[in-house]
Amino acid sequence: MTTTEESSAARWRGVELGTRTVCYDESDAILYALAVGAPATDLDLVFEERLRVLPTFALTLAQWAPDELGARGGFDTRTAVHGSQSLEVLAPLPRAGELTLSAKVGEVWDKGRAAVFEVLVESEFFVATWSLFAPGAGGFGGERGPSAAAAPEGEPDRTTTLSTREDQAALYRLTGDRHHIHIDPEAAAHIGQPRPIMHGLCTLAAATIPLARVVGAHPADLTSLSGRFAAPAFPGDDHELRIWGEGTDLQFDVRTGDNAVVSGARATFA
Incomplete structure (x- = not known):
């Protein structure tokens, strides 16, 4: 790592953001399902006796991780934006319970006028990655990282x-x-x-x-x-x-x- 990188956004690469135990119950999972548009007629998403938890609910449980990086000064929270998101599901989320989540900064990419921070959150149920676009934090001589995914060719199916x-x-x-x-x-x-x-x-x-x-x-x-x-x-x-x-x-x-x-x-x- 160069001297420039050591004093820049690149110094956050690989930094551990901590481990947290998060708790939720059926009501939290049902509120989430309604908030993302599940209709009241989908009983297995909104009725506790039949409940299957939407996998994307995990992203609300892990939101503390990118917030933690911002709170530590990794990027300017007033200007940074959420660029992209990924989620890999390892096992179905239980209806209620406690999850232990571990978070760290993955790669920090240099986009010139901006940096992109990857925040990874892992548990036995999922792996989630936030990509956060931070204007003004680039130009430290790092790698640009992967380009955005190409649009599919042709008309949609x-x-x-x-x-x-x-x-x-x-x-x-x-x-x-x-x-x-x-x-x-x-x-x-x-x-x-x-x-x-x-x-x-x-x-x-x-x-x-x-x-x-x-x-x-x-x-x-x-x-x-x-x-x-x-x-x-x-x-x-x-x-x-x-x-x-x-x-x-x-x-x-x-x-x-x-x-x-x-x-x-x-x-x-x-």
Whole structure:
């Protein structure tokens, strides 16, 4: 590592962020399912006696890890944005209980004017990776890292609609991410948005529910998920979910008009 790297964002590469035990019960898992758009008629997602926990619920349990890096000064929390997310499911989440999660910084990529921090969270049930885009933190002479996933070629094999509710961001905040831009019009205006925006993780997770239906899978049978957050989405909007691939290994994106809000996405179901 060069002297420049030692005094820069690169010094966070490999840093341990700690281990935490997180607790939840059936009500937490049901609230999450409702917040990402599960209808009340899907009893195995919203009724404790039949409950199957959505795998993406794990991402709310692990949100403390990227927050911890920001709190330690790894990046400027006022300007950094969540660039992309991945989730590998190792085992189904129990209906309720305690999970021990360990977190660390993975790679730190140099994008020139920005750095990208990877935060990895591991448990016996999942491995999740946050990619955080930090403007002003690049230029330390490190590797640029992988490029964004290429868009699938040709027209999608299938399309469906991802509908969101006007209260969806307000409800999703109750699962843990209470950033003001998702509820306060003044905070949204401060980042140049006309109204509060959806959480990227809410949009990505919400897409897995209609995606599973289209391919004849169950949303709780998700085994892996990834996607890049390309643009803000707004509560109450309907989006086009475009799907490439056959079977249960799929590429997809989420679009509003001609603009992608989630791009380069992939999901697999058991």
